[in-house]
Amino acid sequence: MKQLETDVAIIGAGTAGLSAYRAVKRAGIRALLIEGGPYGTTCARVGCMPSKLLIAAADAAHAASQAGGFGVHIDGRLRVDGVQVMARVRSERDRFVGFVLDSVHGMPEDDKLSGHACFVSDNVLQVDGHTEVHAGRIVIATGSAPNIPDPFKGLGERVIVNDDVFAWTDLPARVLVVGTGIIGLELGQALARLGVRVTLLNRSEGVGGLRDPAVLANARAAFAGELDLQLGAQVTGARLADEAIEVQYRDSQGEEKTERYDYVLAATGRRPNVAGLGLEKTTARLDERGMPAYDAATLQLCGLPVFIAGDVNGASPLLHEAADDGHIAGNNAAAYPDIVKARRRAPLSIVFTDPQLARVGKRYDALAPQAVVCGEVDFANQGRARIIRKNQGLLRVYADRGSGRFLGAEMAGPAMEHVAHLLAWSLQQELTVQQMLDMPFYHPVIEEGVRTALRMAAKKQMEAELDYVRECEQAVNSE
Incomplete structure (x- = not known):
């Protein structure tokens, strides 16, 4: 050797x-x-x-x-x-x-x-x-x-992963996408918009890795208005049937359904x-x-x-x-052995759907509610979003209640890939929401929605400061 x-x-x-x-x-x-x-x-x-x-x-x-x-x-x-x-x-x-x-x-x-x-x-x-x-x-x-879910193991070429999609020479007629994370949601919506009959199925109610309940609910409503979105559903069986794959699943209402697909795209993580x-x-x-x-x-x-x-x-x-x-x-x-701990960049993830989804900074479920103030903007009536007919989605920003320092955001909406980058840069620079508001905002742009959310967070943070001052004054006066 x-x-x-x-x-x-x-x-x-x-x-x-x-x-x-x-x-x-x-x-x-x-x-x-x-x-x-x-x-x-x-x-x-x-x-x-x-x-x-x-x-x-x-x-x-x-x-x-x-x-x-x-x-x-x-x-x-x-x-x-x-x-x-x-x-x-x-x-x-x-x-x-x-x-x-x-x-x-x-x-x-x-x-x-x-x-x-x-x-x-x-x-x-x-x-x-x-x-x-x-x-x-x-x-x-x-x-x-x-990862291939257990019900679909051993069913051959009709069960595919995202790698296999890009080997297709033509688009199939019907596809079941199992999993509504980043990969499942992106490919599922894309195939549907290209004329493929797509069902998106997921055991949980989650989509795109969102954690903020308000943003998640808004995004779910947007996708459900366009796609056959089966959330809270459970696959109960699958078998090969001629030139197709037959899938049985129980929907969120407990109703048993059987459907045939050309392919099952497994998008249940890696x-x-x-x-x-x-x-x-x-x-x-x-x-x-x-x-x-x-x-x-x-x-x-x-x-x-x-x-x-x-x-x-x-x-x-x-x-x-x-x-x-x-x-x-x-x-x-x-x-080695003189290793060092690295300073990480601000966390940033983007889902290229429509509306686009993104997360910046700490996950929503990792925040301490009592220590955070939130600001938000609904894109339903945001000026530029209505102009381009992309007026759906919700952006929520989070800031430290005491200092006003920007902690992160979660969002669904138009051009969120660009908004998320601006917010990630602000996070990495450890800016406060007021410092972010001091930056220029052009008109009319999607980023004006960011300003709306930041203004709400800044107002709440100022109110929190005033509440703290009043509490201190009351404590002094009671002594």
Whole structure:
């Protein structure tokens, strides 16, 4: 068996792995990038980029179908060419993947090794039985994989995950999407707007990862007005039936239903790719799922010269978080044992639906209600939102009751991808709501809705300060 030595071995050449590799090389030490599959990140191949291509086509179809609301009428029937839609998705997807491949091909050949890596010990990896790698430090960046719910396991090619959608050469007639998280909601709405008969089914009442009850209720109403949204439903059975898949489920009212679909798209979360890594052969502490214990601030496996980055750590499956993870893990692996705790950027997540959903800062359910003031704006009557006929959604902002410092926001509405960035930047700068209100707001723009919400929060915070002063005065007077 061939033997190699390196300073840092990185398992996985996705976003986190490539970021870790670059960090190690900048430190001026040896790095070996090990990849067991095709090069090209999840984002470029089957994630954020191809999904946005599908959504862009869906948005074009929806805009055309809704043009009559502006007095603009399209003669004849709107026609979606599924073959052409999917050809563009695949072509542009391949272009994005090409950029990643160009980057990988530009690396020195001695820095790359093909094959599946498995731990032999804390510092030794075996790659496909042909190479043994001895590394001073190791970065695990093996990503995650879609989860298939139990009722649909073993039912073959009619049960798909988001990866499979982008291999289609045409659009199917009918699809059941199981799961209304980010992936299920984005793809489900896009397919529906492209003429596919879609049912979105979820066991809970949640959509898009929203936590604020008011924002969640508003978003649910918006999606239910357009989509066949089956929340609080339970799949009770599934079987193959001719060239389709037959699914039985119980809806939120307890009614049993049986429907046939061309495909079932499983969008019920992702699981870390740790199986087969041989972590049990290391001295890492593993939980019942085989996940290793690690320090979230340094990404180091407890007590080991091993670091874990990206989707595989199960923290936040987002590209920018994976890139940051790779940077942190790579830097700490290069500097080991002189590792440092990283300062994280402001939490930010966006769902590219219509209305768009987003979260900034602390999750709503992690806030202490008695210590927070909230401000909100309903986009139903917001000026720019009505102009562009995107007037649905709700934005809620949260601020510290005592200091007025901005803590975060949750939102559904038009152009929330841009609003969320402005709010994330404000959060990272530790601004107060009053400092945010001192910034310029143009007219008429969607951001004026942000000002409305901030004004409400600022007013509540000022009232809280006055209440505190009055309480203090009363306490002094009573002595």
